[in-house]
Amino acid sequence: MSLARLLLRELIKGPRTLPAPPPGGGGAEVGAGLAGTGRARLGRSLRIREVDAGSCNGCELEIHAATGPVYDLGRFGIEFVASPRHADILLVTGPVSRNMAQALKRTYDAMPHPKWVVALGDCAIDGGCFAGGDAVLGGVRALLPVDLTIPGCPPPPEALLSGLLTLLDLVSGGPAAPLLPMDGEEPE
């Protein structure tokens, strides 16, 4: 079948995206001082740098699923970026292997303020089934301050979505806020 016909079929069928899950997923650990600080600077747009700190790659599969057309993380203004310099959120998977600890810390240090850390999956939260091993630190908290945890092994895409929406609400200072103007600017 030609590309044009396939595209046409997709257009007629409409999007395959599932409705958004309600926010409230994940365990928020954002300090009171941090909440709301992103409002003026970020609006409701977040950029994520993902770092695999020794995961089994199961979490990565589900992050991929979350960015795909079915869960479509992008519709909430959340995108993954290549450079930590462009990122607001550090999304970490894995029990933090000692061999990855320095790279993870450097990625965090390279991010501009304000920044938040999300520990995705049981391993990132407390080491999961790898906890206690000599080769791992046993969770992101051993190295970085964690603002949100999203449990699961691996967390399904809507858990990731729901958790990130929680964070979005927290840092932008309230649920379902419309696009907020920067100081001194009028919304279009």
Next chain:
Amino acid sequence: MLGNITLMEYLKAGRPVAAHRPWPRFQLDDRGWRDLTGQLAQSDWSLLGLWADGSEVHAAFRDEETAEIAVASLATQDRRFPSLSAARPSAQRLERTIQDLFGLLADGLADSRPWLDHGRWPCRTPMAFTRGEASAGPVAYPFLPVEGQSLHQIPVGPVHAGIIEPGHFRFTCAGETVVRLEERLGYTHKGVEALMAGRTLPEAARLAARVSGDSTVAYSIAFARAAEAAAGTEAPPRAQWMRALMAELERVANHLLDIGAICNDAAFPFMLARCTVLREQVLAANRTYLGHRLMMDRVIPGGVTVDVTREATAVYRGVVKDLRKRVTRLADLYDDLPTLQDRTVGTGVVSASLAHRFGVGGVGGGAASRGGDARKVPGYAPYDDLEFDVPVHPEGDVNARLWVRIEEIHASLGLIEQILDRIPGGPLARPIPTRAGEGMALVEGFRGDILMWLRLSEVGRVVRCHPRDPSWFQWPLLEAAIEGNIVADFPLCNKSFNCSYSGVDL
């Protein structure tokens, strides 16, 4: 001892080890192991795995002519053993790993730089009887020297641009062309093997399921089969068919993502979007009917924890029918786009002889004339009762690896239908007798054959378990495949292999 003899004839000179199932294990003396190196040079015996166990080393082989499988063991003297890497280059990284984890030194190993040990652990040789003291600090890793005019290096990783696992790639280029790629891995090393030692079967099975998350079902089957072999039992027939059903669902889901991702790396994201939608059909059904999208921990030693209901059977039949139609459509689309094939055809070529030298199976082997498949040889239940073809292409390029995936999807869809039609009744699991023994299993995951070896103690605990990912033999091929290609084609080549980092870093 040289000449045309079979693997079994050669190893029989050693002492057979009792209670190693299903294939025999032979204890060789120092001379026997040394002669093995010479024998390997002129025999068609594929190295299936090489691992240490206390102060012993074990090497598993398959005789390609007779299809015999056996393990050779050597009790090392003075913590040294003769290296097999001169005859089997695929042994190199495995021997470096043995040196790092067990402190057993491979004599004659050309490249003895550390592999998994980056100098960041609290101790050296963490799996040796006597552990080494901690390194003074991170070791500077000397990359292989490259000489020539106007060469420059591009270091990439361990943190990559996309959402992928960590690893370091050191490219040496002349202009746009890659002269050499060197991989440095080990970043995701979690000490899986050390964690497994001393655990109960259910605990170790959970770890085995997380060696490489995308192959969780295949790993769980491999662990379960090895444990069952060690204890001298088998899972009930319905459980074996359920395992095959889940293994094929996993294969389809992973290949779909890979096909999409390869095309995405050739700047055709439409394919990734379409493939993701198709993949989600499988994963959504898995969650509803098998309780987990990736089917983690559904396969346990002794059987499985889930069953297919009549409703599930109908749904999966529908999914198979739909996928067959849509995958064919996408394959036609790929075949119809010369701009896309311009990127994939002739890119990242692996020669058949190299694939053979590394004894590579799975997608990497199948795309380079080497059609090994553990479901056929040695074969395991229920695949001997099922009909399917193993795709083989001779070209060895990205295009061939893509077509192998497309054809494997069709083969798996056929298998799923056969399984749903003919799955026998009966119990889903059977208790594992508490008994000492050693077991080994070869299971075909979506990347290729996974080897699992383990020893159980008399109280049924895991004494030593070694999982060998198919990527051990595919990573080195990627280094060869990229040579002479442009840097921009690296993501494409890398994705066409899609090797596991976690699976080899352990």
